[in-house]
Amino acid sequence: MAGDRLPAPPRERKPALAALAALLVLVGALGTTVLVMQAGDRIEVIRITERVPQGQQIPESAMAPVLVAEADGVNYVPWSQRATVREELRAGTDLVAGAVLVGEMLTGEETLGRNEVIVGLSLQPGQFPSGLEPGDSVAAYWVGKPSGGEQEDGGAMRSVLVERARVEAIHSDDGALGNSSLPVTLRVNRSDAPGLARAASDGDVTLVIVPAGDTGSDD
Numbered sequence: 714m715a716g717d718r719l720p721a722p723p724r725e726r727k728p729a730l731a732a733l734a735a736l737l738v739l740v741g742a743l744g745t746t747v748l749v750m751q752a753g754d755r756i757e758v759i760r761i762t763e764r765v766p767q768g769q770q771i772p773e774s775a776m777a778p779v780l781v782a783e784a785d786g787v788n789y790v791p792w793s794q795r796a797t798v799r800e801e802l803r804a805g806t807d808l809v810a811g812a813v814l815v816g817e818m819l820t821g822e823e824t825l826g827r828n829e830v831i832v833g834l835s836l837q838p839g840q841f842p843s844g845l846e847p848g849d850s851v852a853a854y855w856v857g858k859p860s861g862g863e864q865e866d867g868g869a870m871r872s873v874l875v876e877r878a879r880v881e882a883i884h885s886d887d888g889a890l891g892n893s894s895l896p897v898t899l900r901v902n903r904s905d906a907p908g909l910a911r912a913a914s915d916g917d918v919t920l921v922i923v924p925a926g927d928t929g930s931d932d
Contacts, residue, residue, distance in 0.1 A: 755780045758789040759814040765804045766827060773799055781813060788816035830906045831881060834913045834920075835894045841920045849880045850923050851899070853909055857917035874912055875905045877923065 760779040765771050776799075778792040790798060798819065805820035807827075812818075845851075853875040884896040897920070901909060912918045 754783055756783050756789065757792040759792055759795055759798065761808045761810055761812045761814055763810050765808040767804050767807050768827075768829065770800075770803050771798055771808070775808075776814075779813065790814040790816060790819070828903045829900055830903050832899050832901055832906055832909055832913070834897045834899060834909075834918055835916075836897055836918065836920065837894055837916065840916075840918060841895060841897065842922050845880060845883065845897070845920065845922065847880050847882055851878050851880060851920045852876055852923050853878060853899070853901075853905075853912075854919045854921060855908075855912045855917050856919050857912065857915060874909050874918065875899075875901050878905070 757778050758781055760777050761771075761775055762777045763775045765775050773795070776795050781789060783789075798814070802819045802821055805818055808814075808818060840856075852873060855872050855874050878899040878901040880897060881900050882898040884898070899909075909918065
């Protein structure tokens with residue numbers, strides 16, 4: 714009949730386009746899954762919170778935990794190893810606040826700080842305390858006889874040469890028991906070295922063990 718509408722042509726389906734849309738949806742879902750997995754794959758490592766000079770031990774106060782994404786080829790130091798870092802290792806380079814600690818920044822060797830030097834002493838019995846051992850903190854006193862000024866103990870004057878030094882090595886096992894000298898190696902600040910070396914060459918140095926937390930002499 715003239716008034717009847719012509720049938721509409723059937724829609725042409727495009728299977729390739731439908732497959733592409735499904736593939737894009739799948740790729741998007743996989744990408745989201747990977748991102749979620751990476752966000753959850755984090756490790757707790759050590760972050761430095763204050764400057765630690767090269768050669769110094771890293772105190773507990775200079776370490777804090779931080780979460781980072783685990784990455785191949787990056788030797789992060791886990792937070793669980795902080796005790797080992799504090800007690801057995803030292804800064805192999807200057808560490809600055811905010812740096813994430815990696816293994817290459819640490820060393821197990823006894824390295825000198827920028828302002829430290831090693832000084833050798835040859836001490837006679839009576840110039841060092843009994844039981845002196847490597848690792849002890851000591852103060853060094855000058856006990857020579859000046860030409861004038863205040864004197865103590867029958868003409869000998871005592872003044873502080875070094876408020877704090879660390880015994881690095883003792884090179885004789887029987888110096889404290891016999892009459893031979895005791896070679897002692899000290900780690901001191903660079904500014905203290907000249908006076909200590911002069912007094913040591915004259916045999917006018919006495920060592921005194923001080924507490925590990927001591928900040929100096931009260932003289």
